[in-house]
Amino acid sequence: MASSLTKDAAAQGNPASGGKTFFGHPRGLATLFMTEMWERFSFYGMRALLVLYLISGGTDAKPGAQGGGLAMTMATASAIYAVYLAMVYLLAMPGGWFADRVWGPRKTVIIGGCVVMLGHLTLAVPGTAMFFVGMALVALGSGLLKANISTMVGHLYDGPQDPRRDGGFTIFYIGINVGGFAAPLVVGTIGQSVNWHLGFASAAVGMGLGLLQFIIGTRHLAPLSSTVPTPLSIEERNSWLRKGLLWLVVAAVFYGIVVGTGTFTLNWALIPIALLGLIIPVSVLARIKRDKDLTSAEQTKVSGYIWFFVAAAVFWMIFDQAGSTLSGFAEKNTADTVFGMHFPSTWFQSVNPLWVMALAPVFAWMWLALAKRLKEPSTTIKFAIAMVMIGISYFVFIVPMGMSSDGTKVSPMWLLMVYMIQTMGELCLSPVGLSVTTKLAPEKYASQMLGVWFLAVTAGDCIVSLLSTAGADLSGVGVLSAEATLAVLAGLAIWLNRKKITGLMGDVR
Incomplete structure (x- = not known):
């Protein structure tokens, strides 16, 4: 499954050696640092708004607070929030699988970033249906991206024994927390004090900035990040497609019956x-x-x-x-x-x-x-x-x-x-x-x-x-x-x- 999460070949090479560095580390670390920072900015920005938006306009909302939300109870909002977080981490495994078997880490991150941005833009459109579609897209994109950014950090170094490796991951981890710190201050303020959907849109802007600089900075990444380690054979691809379509049909029929009987x-x-x-x-x-x-x-x-x-x-x-x-x-x-x-x-x-x-x-x-x-x-x-x-x-x-x-x-x-x-x-x-x-x-x-x-x-x-x-x-x-x-x-x-x-x-x- 998510083999790209920890895969580190013994001799990966350092694409940045001899050139410009980022605090003494390969230049590609700056690209991945900024990508992860902006992705976390969008993720934590949405997370800061999620429950407050869901209860806005309902009985559990703060008196006098901004309306325009989905007026849910706190219990329902908490259940939705927890499932959303769970799916982000669950989807990290298939995200790694797609990188290993289909697209490679670099392409998977680009696709994931695009899906995250599309999800936030969907959240910026009012409506209950649009909200759930947007939330699903953000979770899916985060799973694709989260599983592979760390892998590409590892690709920058000469294997697990490179003495700079731990320091590189420490710098990378700082990027995560910088994004997480800034997001509620920006996205949270805009969404909670101005307009919920404008807040979600600002999270999309953050992801867009991260995606743009990632695409520009890909030349600094290791060549290994663009390869597919164990590509699917035609037979395997067809088998996965059949299984996926089968489960999709089963789910569609089941929920079609539930909705059709009015019990959903x-x-x-x-x-x-x-x-x-x-x-x-x-x-x-x-x-x-x-x-x-x-x-x-x-x-x-x-x-x-x-x-x-x-x-x-x-x-x-x-x-x-x-x-x-x-x-x-x-x-x-x-x-x-x-x-x-x-x-x-x-x-x-x-x-x-x-x-x-x-x-x-x-x-x-x-x-x-x-x-x-x-x-x-x-x-x-x-x-x-x-x-x-x-x-x-x-x-x-x-x-x-x-x-x-x-x-x-x-x-x-x-x-x-x-x-x-x-x-x-x-x-x-x-x-x-x-x-x-x-x-x-x-x-x-x-x-x-x-x-x-x-x-x-x-x-x-x-x-x-x-x-x-x-x-x-x-x-x-x-x-x-x-x-x-x-x-x-x-x-x-x-x-x-x-x-x-x-x-x-x-x-x-």
Whole structure:
């Protein structure tokens, strides 16, 4: 499937050696940095507006807020938001597959960028149908693009042992957070304060700028980025087309009957997608675990990896509610004035990227300092810390929830604190999870396991969607407490079983 996510040939060459550099790195890094920055600008801009637009004009909207939205309940909006995020990460796997088998990474990124831009432009057109079409296009384009940008960063270096490689990915990661930080300030402000659809259009402009500079800068990329590693044969292509058309016909007939009988509701779309988002990750892990080609040592490592996968799903289940549960609280229950200056609630969506940029160097220094003293926590301990931190963040969040129950607007500092704690957990889990995924991957699946890691996000978000669809009040103290307790217990379980998990990991630490 998504083999392009981690594919790094041993001798890829450096197309930029001897020429201009980007902070000492291949010139192509600047092209990929800007492309990812603008793609994240469009993605996080849309994410900042999504839930607020869905509830705008409805009973759950803030009194006096801009109308013109779809007037949905907060529960429905949260379910749609969670499914949307889940699909972005789920589609990263077929996105990598298309690059490996059909178009190559470079062409796949261009097509993905065009689809994302078209999606945002579709969102800029009023209407419920146009909204769902636009959202589907953005998710599809993001999946195509997300799976392959990182691959092309790897292509710029002389294999995994190139000493500049880690620094290059660090610079690239900064681009992600710069885009994520700027998007709510620009797209969020335009959409929330001027016009929703103009906000979506501004996200399209951002993606367009990223696509334009990518096309101009492709000459700086490695030749490998334009090749198709394992192209489909004519027989395989015809087989995939037949299967795709068959499933398309089945879906069309099924939903045609549902619509024709007058029984269609939004849940007919949300629930099947959310269930697929749970079934596919479990199926993929089960398929890898049951593979008889794996050695006993590889089988054992996969068993150890399942612990990290389940923990990550619980973590992202809570973390990704920043754009739904926390966004709704920021809109209705948090003061929007500081030192006499008013700001839109979408600005809170810039806080996490800001905390990442501020704290990531601190964490990098801390791990290095501890490593020199032979006291750096193991991967297992870091995961346990992350789970406890994400749980604590919701226990802290319950405090301002109670303070605002009578209509009082709480200080923005509460949300700043919640986001800070969550970011600290993220820095203990996200980069560590990426690393341990590649280390525990069986040789046969070395190129696919990063796609499996993304499926943990899909699983976590789909759980949230199903809970919301079932009527759980994600903004209620009871559900928040249950989620926080689950995360802390998961962290405690990892800590108590750390020796067992470490044993399953073999020579990986």
